[in-house]
Amino acid sequence: MLLRGLGVALVVAFALIIVVPLMIVLLASLKTTPQFIQDPLGWPESFSLANYTALFAKQPMLTYFGNSVFVTLFTVSGELLVAGMVAYGIIRTGRKTGGWMFGLFAAGLMVPSQVNMIPIYELVHRLGWSNSLAGLSLVTIAMLLPLSVFMLGGFMRTLPGELFEAGAIDGASEWRLLLRIALPLSAPYFAATACFLFVIVWNELLFPMLLLTGKDKLTLPLAMLQFRGEFVTDYPMLLTGVVVASIPIIAVFVLLQRFFISGAMAGSMKG
Amino acid sequence: MKAGKRIALFFVPGLTLYAALFLYPTITGFYYSLTNWDGISPSYDFVGLSNYRELTEHIIFRKALVNNVKFMLFVVLVQTGLSLLLALRLARNTKRNVALRALYFVPTVLSSVSVALIWTFVFDPTQGLANGFLSGIGLGSWTQNWLGDTGLAIFSVAAVQAWAHIGQMVILFVAGLQAIPKELIEAARLDGAGALQIFRRVTWPLLAPAAALVVSYTTIQSFKAFDLIFTMTGGGPVYSTEILSTFIYNTAFSSYTFGLASAGSVFFLALIAVITYVQFRVIRADRVAY
Numbered sequence: 029m030l031l032r033g034l035g036v037a038l039v040v041a042f043a044l045i046i047v048v049p050l051m052i053v054l055l056a057s058l059k060t061t062p063q064f065i066q067d068p069l070g071w072p073e074s075f076s077l078a079n080y081t082a083l084f085a086k087q088p089m090l091t092y093f094g095n096s097v098f099v100t101l102f103t104v105s106g107e108l109l110v111a112g113m114v115a116y117g118i119i120r121t122g123r124k125t126g127g128w129m130f131g132l133f134a135a136g137l138m139v140p141s142q143v144n145m146i147p148i149y150e151l152v153h154r155l156g157w158s159n160s161l162a163g164l165s166l167v168t169i170a171m172l173l174p175l176s177v178f179m180l181g182g183f184m185r186t187l188p189g190e191l192f193e194a195g196a197i198d199g200a201s202e203w204r205l206l207l208r209i210a211l212p213l214s215a216p217y218f219a220a221t222a223c224f225l226f227v228i229v230w231n232e233l234l235f236p237m238l239l240l241t242g243k244d245k246l247t248l249p250l251a252m253l254q255f256r257g258e259f260v261t262d263y264p265m266l267l268t269g270v271v272v273a274s275i276p277i278i279a280v281f282v283l284l285q286r287f288f289i290s291g292a293m294a295g296s297m298k299g
Numbered sequence: 300m301k302a303g304k305r306i307a308l309f310f311v312p313g314l315t316l317y318a319a320l321f322l323y324p325t326i327t328g329f330y331y332s333l334t335n336w337d338g339i340s341p342s343y344d345f346v347g348l349s350n351y352r353e354l355t356e357h358i359i360f361r362k363a364l365v366n367n368v369k370f371m372l373f374v375v376l377v378q379t380g381l382s383l384l385l386a387l388r389l390a391r392n393t394k395r396n397v398a399l400r401a402l403y404f405v406p407t408v409l410s411s412v413s414v415a416l417i418w419t420f421v422f423d424p425t426q427g428l429a430n431g432f433l434s435g436i437g438l439g440s441w442t443q444n445w446l447g448d449t450g451l452a453i454f455s456v457a458a459v460q461a462w463a464h465i466g467q468m469v470i471l472f473v474a475g476l477q478a479i480p481k482e483l484i485e486a487a488r489l490d491g492a493g494a495l496q497i498f499r500r501v502t503w504p505l506l507a508p509a510a511a512l513v514v515s516y517t518t519i520q521s522f523k524a525f526d527l528i529f530t531m532t533g534g535g536p537v538y539s540t541e542i543l544s545t546f547i548y549n550t551a552f553s554s555y556t557f558g559l560a561s562a563g564s565v566f567f568l569a570l571i572a573v574i575t576y577v578q579f580r581v582i583r584a585d586r587v588a589y
Contacts, residue, residue: 263420
């Protein structure tokens with residue numbers, strides 16, 4: 029009984045530790061600066077959207093948002109296509125070649141981004157891709173290949189090979205086998221991988237910071253870093269930025285919860 | 300065209316991207332670590348292993364290593380312990396438990412920059428929630444300069460890292476718990492075992508693979524942590540929160556010593572490779588049959 033009570037207390041306490049900071053941030057964004065200085069943590073006497081209108085007036089929020097959407101969509105769809113093809117190749121080619129390919133890509137899981145960031149920074153400048161959202165997306169697709177091949181390949185390997193052999197005997201092309209057999213059978217898994225990648229790319233900081241320089245090219249996390257510099261002591265404005273940048277991803281999470289959670293599970297099996 | 304060749308075509312886009320934008324840069328990193336390049340000058344010299352020698356004597360690098368171990372130990376202990384306790388309570392798929400697990404997961408989908416800014420506010424010495432709460436419940440003497448104290452800052456950031464990832468670990472533990480056959484626990488209960496005894500003798504041994512997964516994942520995550528520290532403290536005050544990843548970044552892009560930074564990154568790669576290898580061995584060895 030005592031154990032049970034302690035367990036319940038812990039569950040409730042942790043829920044509060046999650047909710048209260050988020051709540052305080054939301055409330056702070058709804059206070060005017062004088063209100064906030066007077067009482068930074070309390071319930072606001074009146075709710076004001078002044079910070080939100082000021083943020084959208086002072087900052088090209090829609091541009092930042094558009095940049096993040098572009099990079100995320102381009103990267104995640106490109107990643108699923110390229111890594112999906114590799115994963116399909118791995119299960120269709122001989123056991124030995126497939127194993128080697130899987131190992132070659134999975135080995136990349138051991139390489140932290142800080143290891144290849146310096147040469148990539150240099151390479152991207154040499155190629156003239158700096159400050160290009162498409163260039164950033166290509167780099168990100170390459171960075172995420174080890175993880176994606178690991179996740180998709182790991183799953184596709186569990187599909188029975190006879191399915192494809194039967195299809196091939198019936199004269200189906202490889203593309204047809206991929207689109208008509210492999211893809212439908214692993215659709216929930218593709219969705220989970222897509223959600224996992226979506227979170228990573230939407231929130232990515234390091235490579236956008238290294239490769240994007242112009243204010244018109246910033247993604248949301250970079251824009252927030254910049255707000256921190258601009259609104260040094262102006263917490264209400266800074267936190268309004270946090271709320272605006274977080275709402276889309278929380279909305280997507282609420283809608284697609286199931287896939288986020290299975291994606292997070294599969295993704296954790298890697299390094 | 301033969302079947303083998305048609306399948307080989309499926310590797311072409313992936314291999315091209317991987318070779319050009321991943322393998323090639325990684326190998327170039329090794330090469331830069333043997334030079335004195337500053338990242339700007341068009342020319343540089345080959346200096347052999349002198350960057351590695353300099354690294355072993357570098358005070359900030361050593362400090363970063365120690366800080367990284369402190370950070371890792373704190374995160375592994377707190378994150379694994381709390382997520383296990385929470386998972387034990389939330390393992391059954393009732394509506395309320397599913398909702399709570401989703402709630403705990405929310406910080407995982409927020410960007411680390413958002414999480415960092417939220418907690419910079421919570422830890423603000425005068426306007427923040429942490430000190431405000433302590434004063435409010437009469438513990439005013441416990442208030443701290445959470446991110447400004449050189450002894451405390453690394454643990455404050457580590458606590459935020461745990462806050463942001465516990466939800467993900469709860470999911471892993473819940474999956475591990477749900478994989479344990481109910482009959483085993485039922486049988487132990489019928490034999491008169493208490494809750495603690497059931498946990499120690501039945502649940503825990505069978506949960507070992509999930510626990511190994513959580514611990515190794517958390518270890519690697521805490522070595523790779525970058526965004527949180529970069530945004531919250533930038534490695535300060537006086538390098539007290541500098542870890543390997545921020546050390547490499549600052550050495551490259553603040554001090555413009557690309558050669559030294561590359562040597563640091565080669566060391567970093569070796570460290571992560573060893574941990575990953577151990578992780579795979581442990582997870583494979585720990586597979587339980589039931």
